[in-house]
Amino acid sequence: MARFIKKHKHEIGLSPYDLTFRGDKKIENVLLRIIDFDSLNLNEEIIKNVSDINKFKNSDTVTWLNIDGLHNINIIKELAKVFNLDSLILADVMNTETRPKIQEYENCIYISVKMLQLNEKSGIISIENLSLILTKSALITFQEKKGDVFEPVRERIRTSKKRIRNSNIDYLTFALLDVVIDNYIHILSVLGEKIEDIEDNFIMNPSKNVVEKINFYKRELNFIRKNIGPTKEMLLALSKIESELINDSSSIFFKELQDNLKQVLESSESYREILSDQLNIYHSSMSTKLNDTMMFLTVFSVIFIPLTFIAGVYGTNFDVLPELHYKYSYFIMLGLMAIIAIGMLLYFKRKKWL
Amino acid sequence: MARFIKKHKHEIGLSPYDLTFRGDKKIENVLLRIIDFDSLNLNEEIIKNVSDINKFKNSDTVTWLNIDGLHNINIIKELAKVFNLDSLILADVMNTETRPKIQEYENCIYISVKMLQLNEKSGIISIENLSLILTKSALITFQEKKGDVFEPVRERIRTSKKRIRNSNIDYLTFALLDVVIDNYIHILSVLGEKIEDIEDNFIMNPSKNVVEKINFYKRELNFIRKNIGPTKEMLLALSKIESELINDSSSIFFKELQDNLKQVLESSESYREILSDQLNIYHSSMSTKLNDTMMFLTVFSVIFIPLTFIAGVYGTNFDVLPELHYKYSYFIMLGLMAIIAIGMLLYFKRKKWL
């Protein structure tokens, strides 16, 4: 299965307004969860019908509508009506194979970003597309499935009476993006530990699956970089947007996000280099080991070659072969062989071939 | 045949206005097909004479003239007259070896882009030059041969009464470019699957044509990148053009095109790296296999060397060789040989040389 890019033949040339879910269905039922708050009140609710949102939408509070699951077109269409969204946005929301990007519309800002998930056992990283739509009255987030990295933000909303409860939708957006990027850092630091462990392991206990491991992590890093690299452009565009939806004073937070992202990308680059180095070290240590062995075996063989030759000479059946008839010939031959063998051993030792 | 750049000696220094077809003739007869539509009416017709176009041209409808085949200079010249085109454009249209580019003229915009075609059996990618000329009254597209990727767009024009039927020439242009780039994505995703399959295959069933396959796909990716890379510049220039022919509200579509193209280029880069990695893995797995075999054979030989030497010693014909005359000497020798062989086997086993 092509992991980096996907398009089926029947998808070519679909209208950009075409509302088809282009992705893998990862959840059974669509779940709509609302968190509505201001500095004093907090309301957390799971709604059944899209229309239920109207009671939150028009108040002065910050409304965060989170939607898990994208395959139900009717819900998406209703949302478009309630929030008066351009249908191009919703087509984008439903296409989970896009690059991270940002798009400004008349009445909203559309942000798409990738969430990474690390299966800590297998070390495999999976990916989920996250879409955020900032409107004047609410922040809408779309996820492909249940389970996300936003729990810390919800917890901060619930418990703290401070900053986040006093802030606006743009600050909430920042908090969510922050948690997404924090998660990148966490995943990379987990990967990083595993990568830095590889070397110690293969020096202690060399085994052939090191190469596989290294290549596995290389691909994982490649995958991460490909999916989060464009986020850099997105954040840059975000910081340049001049919209009433984004407060000027937020710029400092977006700079923070950019710094964190840069750290992620630079670290992933560093780990790639470490992996390359490790591969080289492994190969050179393997080849050193092989060479040493071959050398040993060759030297071993070479020592016997003149000895076998001597035995061969005295195995000939010549009528006249004077040495054969001396009483101590055999012992002299053995002695000679011993001297030759020891001489060669010493010579090879001195030459450091053994 | 030079696949990346072509120029015959007699073509050097031709006037840029010179109307010669510079390419391979890929179709017998030139085919002119018109689709003329507005939100209410739709007219699809194949015309014989260029002059037939006049009846569509001056109406308020969107007129799309598609021309398959570029070798008939007379038709091209007539077109120039009907649409009052600079002859430089037509010279460009007829030169199929140019880079993707865009050029603004007084009364039209000229766009050239590459269409890729994947032969799904052989995996060979062929290329066709597509020229688009946006004029106030019509969109003219030139293809080298019959058969194209535009069918989905035609189908949308025929069936849907919505967006595309209500739009103008610039939106049609966007739809065509979109389908061309969608096709890039599709081809790359097909290639991608094949590339990701290679590794599984050669681990299961190693064979020597893996290297050839990898190099084949490397060249294909190289070919793709070279032909679609400059499209990036073209789209950038397109998004910056200030012309009455292009509506300001279209800019969002061109951004979409740019995003898709970036995805294509980044994925092709990712696949190139995967291929390089695969090549390294293959070579290292081959060399490991070879080394293991050579090691085995060497160890095998080495075990017999002292045994053969011992046999040689007792094959000598010395008059005095006491061991020969003991009754069990032969059996002792065999036993000794067995001990030596087993000892060496154990030693090599412990050293992990076997």
Added chain:
Amino acid sequence: MARFIKKHKHEIGLSPYDLTFRGDKKIENVLLRIIDFDSLNLNEEIIKNVSDINKFKNSDTVTWLNIDGLHNINIIKELAKVFNLDSLILADVMNTETRPKIQEYENCIYISVKMLQLNEKSGIISIENLSLILTKSALITFQEKKGDVFEPVRERIRTSKKRIRNSNIDYLTFALLDVVIDNYIHILSVLGEKIEDIEDNFIMNPSKNVVEKINFYKRELNFIRKNIGPTKEMLLALSKIESELINDSSSIFFKELQDNLKQVLESSESYREILSDQLNIYHSSMSTKLNDTMMFLTVFSVIFIPLTFIAGVYGTNFDVLPELHYKYSYFIMLGLMAIIAIGMLLYFKRKKWL
């Protein structure tokens, strides 16, 4: 001989106004050829004295003075007087080792560019410096020797009554630069064919000079890139010059030149990569071949090792060696040897070592 950069000790620190010919003399006599034309008249003449140019210079026609050979300082100095040129330009003209560049002066524009010449037999590419000086009254071109790539342009001037005969000096400049770059494309496409042939050849008929060939073409591409790479900057500067000598409407032609040059540079990059790939394929195919052979020889040796050992054992001279005295021992031994040999052959076959 240093092919990429040249400076003799005595040349260090010469005044930039110093009029010395710094290059290799490639022609015996300096040749001055004038083509003077407008839409109606055409005058082609070889002049002896520089002063003869005055009769053409002041007319309204386009005057193209081409000079083959740079070593005669007197002619150069006379030219400077006739056209009132800054002596810095002439010093530049006479230094054939400069990078392609453009320089605007008060009354003229100086352009320097490299012409390539491919010896189709040896495949060696030689280089010649071409200087163009655009003045209000004439275009002066300086070449190091006779024979150039301008014949198609001359032919177009002679035969066609159209565009080129109606145009001005800037268009003539464009036509000459176009023919120079067209020639780059041609040379690269010839090289390209040869490069793409290499692979087929060495798979059919491997020989050791492939590496030499590949390295030869690598150096040729390196040489081309080094000499024509800076032309890109030159064209960019040219397109930005605001001078009354260059008509605004010419900008489209310079864009054409830039596109062609980009194609040349990108193709040369592609061919470099192909050569690198070929080198890798060659080395890997050579090493595969070598490994196969060594494996075969090793396996062959290994089969005889136990057989020779057995023969050795029965060659020992023990008094008591029961097997020696059975009637069929010899044949049993031969049979045993055959069984061992066949067994090993089958084993190695199954292991795919043979």
Added chain:
Amino acid sequence: MARFIKKHKHEIGLSPYDLTFRGDKKIENVLLRIIDFDSLNLNEEIIKNVSDINKFKNSDTVTWLNIDGLHNINIIKELAKVFNLDSLILADVMNTETRPKIQEYENCIYISVKMLQLNEKSGIISIENLSLILTKSALITFQEKKGDVFEPVRERIRTSKKRIRNSNIDYLTFALLDVVIDNYIHILSVLGEKIEDIEDNFIMNPSKNVVEKINFYKRELNFIRKNIGPTKEMLLALSKIESELINDSSSIFFKELQDNLKQVLESSESYREILSDQLNIYHSSMSTKLNDTMMFLTVFSVIFIPLTFIAGVYGTNFDVLPELHYKYSYFIMLGLMAIIAIGMLLYFKRKKWL
């Protein structure tokens, strides 16, 4: 332990205002040291309570408060109150895993930079985060532990009555950053000497830990580059800041800093290349040595092969084997063997195989 990036799961999604110490505690007690000076007076004091700072803060003197240790949140909070600092700054100060950066606030400038420390014995480079906060009334510096590279600056403040004593907070900032970067240069020059020594050593006295050493220094350089690379951006941003806290005339000092930093980065790049070259030289010298040895051993074996064969022939027991019965056969055979051996030796010598 992931050396390049760190984030624990419980740290994900913390509010950016969250004041938690994110780093390793490297010191027991927090130490607050004040140096307060103008051209005439100098006051150096270690204070116990943060409030003690008030007496220095409001004077016209330059006040430098240096804090060693970041884990005591109360002290940090008190500081925020005294200097009226945005709590975001303090969160940044306490997160020691950030990239070098600069951030302008309403009433202060926050600078973060890495200090390197070279353990001259082990050659291991450790890192410490340094935060500087420029306010109108004082410069506050935060270090993770005791012991720093600022002693030379303190000494200059104590002894010289010149420039530094007459300057303002911005100049002090410059002096501190200068000493940090000077320290980079020093560390790199120490590393550089060690790196340049490697080559001489392994040519004299080849040993297998060269590869480990080279890889060790490669990782050190990688580590340095990753940690000080972003300082470049920081300095650029610093030089562009338009703040009343920074005097225009300081720009020349920041340019100096940038130049020094560039030198560091370029040198680290040069050393990386040297290490790569050294690795190649080592591998090629090792492989040459191995090849020479294998060649010698092979040639040695090959010489005995025909000799052993001859002995084998005359060891056969044919009834009729005429050579066996001549009187000098044995000696002729020995002579023949000597001739063959010497002949082969000479041949191999001429072929330069020995």
Added chain:
Amino acid sequence: MARFIKKHKHEIGLSPYDLTFRGDKKIENVLLRIIDFDSLNLNEEIIKNVSDINKFKNSDTVTWLNIDGLHNINIIKELAKVFNLDSLILADVMNTETRPKIQEYENCIYISVKMLQLNEKSGIISIENLSLILTKSALITFQEKKGDVFEPVRERIRTSKKRIRNSNIDYLTFALLDVVIDNYIHILSVLGEKIEDIEDNFIMNPSKNVVEKINFYKRELNFIRKNIGPTKEMLLALSKIESELINDSSSIFFKELQDNLKQVLESSESYREILSDQLNIYHSSMSTKLNDTMMFLTVFSVIFIPLTFIAGVYGTNFDVLPELHYKYSYFIMLGLMAIIAIGMLLYFKRKKWL
């Protein structure tokens, strides 16, 4: 000794105003030489005291003060007084380890650049820092030791009455920088010739020090690039300076300098690639040679293996071994051996293993 970067511990954190000579003392006595000229007069003098300069300084002539040797702080300080120079400049002048740079001051421009010196015998390139200070009244140049590349400029001042004698200080500066860069070109062309010779030599007469030579030149090129690379930035900054000290009409000369420098850097890049290619060619030619030899030796051994086996079989002592008793058995065996040997030779020949 660290060749690329140097800083001793005691130098860390010195005030930028600190006037200490940081470099190697390369000359015994400081030498002050004045050349004072205008179009009519020329005055060349070696002065003892700095104050002697006053008589030249205030005239309308161009005054060039050249100082060889930097270790005498008193002279430097006096100069500062005479020309009213910022002490930061003099600190820069005395630090010979800086990167090439340019700095504009209120009353002067400071330029620092590297002079290269090639020891033509050993091929070792040494470096010297050159500082130029342009003031309104004089050009002051500082060199580390006697002997420079400026003789051609002095000669031009002495002999020619033209351009240089009529020009101002900025033109003199240009002439000196020109001669420095011309010298880069000369050194690189000398290196270039040696590099291009390497290949011919090692094909004719392969020896193992080729790798050392190649690595030597690689390091030399690395050294050159590191030291003159930043000159590019310096020249760019110089061309952008708007100062009354530099005439607008000089810009054309600085463009010339930039072009020459680019040529140097591009050529050094080309030579680096050539060296890399040469290394690859050398290694591949060495490995081909080794493989051919090993193949030959292996084939030689393999031919004897079955022969020795046959001899072994007939060396066995079976009571019943019929072949032993036929009259021609021995000769048949010899014939059989010959046939086997020749057969194998032919087989190996056909397989191209010999």
